Amino acid sequence: MVHRSCRPGPVEWRRIVAPPPPQKNTSRHVKLIDMSNCLMSNLPMITTEPSLSDLAAASGIEARTIRSWVAQGLLPAPLNRGPAARYPADTLERVLAIRTMRDALGMPLAEIRKELLVASQEQIRGYASRAQGLAPMARPQPSASSALDYIDALRAGPKAPSRSALLMDEPLTPQPLQGFDALEHRLGQGRAPPARKARAEEWLRIPITPDVEFSVRAPLDAEQRVRLERCADLIRDILLGRDR
Numbered sequence: 040m041v042h043r044s045c046r047p048g049p050v051e052w053r054r055i056v057a058p059p060p061p062q063k064n065t066s067r068h069v070k071l072i073d074m075s076n077c078l079m080s081n082l083p084m085i086t087t088e089p090s091l092s093d094l095a096a097a098s099g100i101e102a103r104t105i106r107s108w109v110a111q112g113l114l115p116a117p118l119n120r121g122p123a124a125r126y127p128a129d130t131l132e133r134v135l136a137i138r139t140m141r142d143a144l145g146m147p148l149a150e151i152r153k154e155l156l157v158a159s160q161e162q163i164r165g166y167a168s169r170a171q172g173l174a175p176m177a178r179p180q181p182s183a184s185s186a187l188d189y190i191d192a193l194r195a196g197p198k199a200p201s202r203s204a205l206l207m208d209e210p211l212t213p214q215p216l217q218g219f220d221a222l223e224h225r226l227g228q229g230r231a232p233p234a235r236k237a238r239a240e241e242w243l244r245i246p247i248t249p250d251v252e253f254s255v256r257a258p259l260d261a262e263q264r265v266r267l268e269r270c271a272d273l274i275r276d277i278l279l280g281r282d283r
Contacts, residue, residue, distance in 0.1 A: 088125035098134045136166035153249045247271045
C-alpha cells in the first residue's frame with residue numbers, strides 16, 4: 040500500500056464587495072416637500088386667541104365697544120383676566136358679523152343677540168365676510184370753530200350769571216322718591232328695622248336660545264365657564280335640530 044502526501048497549494052484571499060442598494064426615486068418626495076413648504080408660506084399668520092387690541096385693530100371697532108358687547112352677551116367672555124386677556128378664536132368673526140348686522144342691515148343689538156344665538160358657524164362666517172365692504176369707522180375730529188370759541192370766551196372774561204342760573208340757585212322742592220328708594224321707604228313705614236338675613240348672590244347667565252338660558256351660581260373659573268358654554272352650544276344644537 041503506497042501512501043502519497045498531498046501538499047496544499049497557495050491560498051488566495053478574495054474581497055467580496057456587496058452590491059450597493061438600489062437607489063430610490065426621491066424626486067417625488069422632494070416635490071411633495073417643496074409643495075408643502077410653498078403652501079405653508081402662503082398661509083397668513085393666525086392668532087388663535089386674539090387680545091382686545093387685536094380685535095379692535097382687525098375689525099375697526101373701538102375696544103370699549105367690544106367690551107360693551109361682551110357685557111351684553113353678544114361676544115364670549117375672555118379666557119383670562121387682566122391686561123393680557125385673550126378671547127376665543129372665533130371672537131373676531133363674531134365682531135365682524137355684529138358690525139355687518141348693525142351697520143349694513145340696520146339691526147338693533149337685541150335682534151343681533153337673538154340672531155347670534157340661533158345662527159350656525161357658517162352663517163356667522165357669512166355675515167363676517169360682508170364686513171369687508173363696509174367703510175372704515177370714522178373717528179370724530181376736534182372742531183376748529185369750537186376751539187376758537189373757547190379761546191374767545193377766555194379772553195372775554197366771566198359773564199354775568201343768566202336768569203336760569205339764578206333760578207337754579209334757589210331752593211327747590213324735594214322730588215318724590217322713585218324706584219328702589221320709593222319701594223324701600225314704603226315697605227319700611229311703620230315697621231321696625233328687620234333682622235339682616237338676606238344676602239346677595241352672584242349668578243352667571245349663559246344664553247342658549249332667546250327663550251332658554253343657563254343660570255349658574257358664581258364664581259366660576261375660566262375652565263368651568265368654557266365647559267358650561269360648550270354645554271350650552273350642544274343644547275342649542277339639539278333644540279334647533281342640528282344634532283345630527
